[in-house]
Amino acid sequence: xxxxxxxxxxQVLKTGQSMTLQCAQDMNHNSxxxxxxxxxxxxxxxxxxxxxxxxxKGEVPNGYNVSRxxxxxxxxxxESAAPSQTSVYFCASxxxxxxxxxxxxxxxxxxx
Amino acid sequence: xxxxxxxxxxxxxxxxxxxxLDCTYDTSDPSYGLFWYKQPSSGEMIFLIYQGSYDQQNAxxxxxxxxxxxxxxxxxLVISASQLGDSAMYFCAMREVFSGGYNKxxxxxxxxxxxxx
Numbered sequence: 001x002x003x004x005x006x007x008x009x010x011q012v013l014k015t016g017q018s019m020t021l022q023c024a025q026d027m028n029h030n031s032x033x034x035x036x037x038x039x040x041x042x043x044x045x046x047x048x049x050x051x052x053x054x055x056x057k058g059e060v061p062n063g064y065n066v067s068r069x070x071x072x073x074x075x076x077x078x079e080s081a082a083p084s085q086t087s088v089y090f091c092a093s094x095x096x097x098x099x100x101x102x103x104x105x106x107x108x109x110x111x112x
Numbered sequence: 113x114x115x116x117x118x119x120x121x122x123x124x125x126x127x128x129x130x131x132x133l134d135c136t137y138d139t140s141d142p143s144y145g146l147f148w149y150k151q152p153s154s155g156e157m158i159f160l161i162y163q164g165s166y167d168q169q170n171a172x173x174x175x176x177x178x179x180x181x182x183x184x185x186x187x188x189l190v191i192s193a194s195q196l197g198d199s200a201m202y203f204c205a206m207r208e209v210f211s212g213g214y215n216k217x218x219x220x221x222x223x224x225x226x227x228x229x
Contacts, residue, residue: 033216033217040221040222041221041222042116042203042205042219042220042221042222043157043203043205043217043219044219045216045217045218048216058216088155090157092157092217100147100159100162101147101159101217102159103149103156103157105155105156106155106156106157108155
């Protein structure tokens with residue numbers, strides 16, 4: 001039981017390049033989330049998916065797109081990376097209502 | 113708007129002593145949940161403890177307890193008998209529940225705890 005997995009663990013991009021961060025969970029959770037964590041700050045929600053087939057914006061969605069490919073997978077895409085998107089990205093999943101969110105190990109992204 | 117405030121950027125404690133990490137929240141929703149997560153230097157987010165707004169008793173999980181004072185809108189984390197491995201960043205978070213049952217978390221800025229031998 002791997003929980004929440006993320007790939008890649010590290011990535012360096014040049015300004016303007018695109019990339020997709022992958023996330024998968026094997027806990028049969030309905031809801032999935034993408035957060036970013038900047039130095040000295042807590043996590044901020046980028047996008048979330050309440051259930052398969054639905055996605056919605058969080059606090060800081062600009063510059064990102066997401067795809068809920070199926071119940072297991074939720075990807076985050078940067079179409080044209082900017083230095084302001086240098087951050088650590090966390091994917092999380094949860095069952096509805098009362099349960100806690102389970103987090104992946106994070107992806108450390110640097111945009112030069 | 114909902115908000116989580118952690119006023120202590122850094123704390124230190126002697127090994128084997130207890131420490132309290134502060135968290136206050138602001139919400140107008142009657143139904144909410146409060147979480148504490150630990151983030152060690154390795155970077156992963158580890159769930160520690162949960163308190164629901166309707167829970168009558170304070171939550172406890174091993175050496176962790178949550179001092180929930182609803183009228184003051186505070187949800188402080190108490191770590192008893194601190195260990196060196198408790199040195200980490202600690203985040204308080206509040207769950208907002210939407211219709212349909214899904215939830216999202218709002219995080220505080222965190223408190224960095226250092227345990228000294």
